[in-house]
Amino acid sequence: MLLKIGELAKRTGLTVRTLHHYDSIGLLKPSARSDAGYRLYDRTDIARLHQIQALRRLAMSLSAIGALMAGTGPGLPTIIDQQLRLLGEQIERTERLRDRLGQLRQQLTDGQEPELADWLTTLELMTMYDRYFSTEELQRLAFVGTDTDRKSAWAANVTVARAMIDRGVSPSDAEAQILAARWMGMLEEDTDADPRLFHKLNHMFGEEPGIREQTGISAEVTAFIHSAFAESRLALYEKYLSPDEYAFMRTNFPGHSSDWPELIASVRQHMDHGVSPEDPEVRALAERWFTMFRRYAGDDPATWMKIRLAHEKEPGLLKAAWIDEAMITFIGKAIGRDRTPS
């Protein structure tokens, strides 16, 4: 019983073109031709085609099917496991995508901005965050979610900051310090008080001009806030120090370098991994910590005690520093009890 190509196509639900294709790539060559050149398929051809169809339904590529049926290449279990892994990854990727899209649509219906350009910049921001943070981290960053209140609060902060800069307000003015304190406080909350997130965020804002433009948080704004924040902290230290000590601290107080955030993030990382304070690596970190501390605290242990007192009396000093009691104890142990760090 020989079938012509059209009949075979009808029986199998494939198209004639598909059978032509299989013939041309050598996957299924009809075992005979009529005098006129018509393809003639016999039972064995049909059986082979059925197997091909079965394998195709497993989303296997034609070349893989060919190799499998020819006996060349890896065997069944290998191929199936490969397929399984591949499909699993695909599902995961697609699901993540769909979830993100769902979130975006939610924002689209929630928010009142059907403006294409605005929406695109929002999207751009999101993808930028995606590049710098893992999915798990993103969920801990409060301002990337759907919380529009939080977003507008930040927008307000930025507007106020720019206005102050435009009005020529000094970072040492009270209103600037209040803003800076609120700013950093919100930032600590929104980074889940995790110094690693804070550090990554700083890194991202340093690397991506795009995000600075789109959030309005320019280098100028950042500098202003950091400066005002430093002023607000210095103000808290003042009454605990002698004029000389205060003057020294003021001139050497850390600016907005990324040294401290990076160090703090690193310490936190070691803590989370359960590394002992006696570990050499941790000791090195503590050493760095102590050096950086002395840079503005000076070398007099008496001054250090005063600073410690300030930390106890003024809770605002440890606020928005991404440091908690546990970390202070940890560093204390790492550095040895004889010296008193920040």
Next chain:
Amino acid sequence: MLLKIGELAKRTGLTVRTLHHYDSIGLLKPSARSDAGYRLYDRTDIARLHQIQALRRLAMSLSAIGALMAGTGPGLPTIIDQQLRLLGEQIERTERLRDRLGQLRQQLTDGQEPELADWLTTLELMTMYDRYFSTEELQRLAFVGTDTDRKSAWAANVTVARAMIDRGVSPSDAEAQILAARWMGMLEEDTDADPRLFHKLNHMFGEEPGIREQTGISAEVTAFIHSAFAESRLALYEKYLSPDEYAFMRTNFPGHSSDWPELIASVRQHMDHGVSPEDPEVRALAERWFTMFRRYAGDDPATWMKIRLAHEKEPGLLKAAWIDEAMITFIGKAIGRDRTPS
């Protein structure tokens, strides 16, 4: 600040070729060229590229992105909803596929047949079932799952049947009748006692020579079983009927036509959909039922009563008929109380 193509590529993580491609399809044309013909991208180009990248991460096609950014074509919400739907379908399909593959791998490790050809025919069977039955139906068909005991039981049945045929055993022989009764009983169990599944199965075996070959359930085997099953039922009727009645029934007893299964399946369908027995469609079905009944029961109501008595006394007669009490009552109502059907 104008960027050459390589610099832009490095900044965005794309390849030069990709940017060439975007240029050639008009998605992103650099706003300037150097004297030597080098592409020069300015800020607005870069911004546009960022938006393109953002949209690409949503798995949107380049043409869709182009249309969206040009403002032609459907707006954002439409596109997003489309994407969502598309991704959802894709996920579903892929998940079904992965599950099937997982099942197959399971069978591969369970079973002791690493023989490619055998495994391929198994796979072929599965895909054939897939074509004829929905996912939900497949779960109700006992022999398509991983139940190897059930499968080997069926294989044994087939072997026994073929042996009988080879030995020239008559369908009216006791051993043939016992086999047939077991066969049909298993079939009723394995089709979840649903006449629709039974009918579909019959249809499938009628249409697909492949499945007949691979299960070994040839037309000959089917005929033998049906014949023996009819004999076994006739034997049960015999003692309730006069010799004349029995002779009439014997000559007219339904063979293996698909009339009865189809009719029963159709009735069941209407019952499940909550259609009333008084419904014209149902009445027509009942009429057909009655006609087919009289074809072998004759026209004498006295004979009908005897048959009814047989049904009450011999539970084996309603076994493996895909008929239950509810259906008999339903048909009774549809046909009117004055006539007594099967």
Next chain:
DNA sequence: GCTTGACCCTCACGCAACGTCAGGCCGTAA
């Protein structure tokens, strides 16, 4: 014998989003 319509044949381009040469020009540093 001729036409007609349904099939069949072999090219060959098109699709999506680029990867990957090939052959040649530009720019700059040694």
Next chain:
DNA sequence: TTACGGCCTGACGTTGCGTGAGGGTCAAGC
């Protein structure tokens, strides 16, 4: 001046077919 890296355009390859174009084959009806 030469060498090397970067840029240009053009063109083919990838996957699994869809969709013609242009032209034979076959059986039926006139």
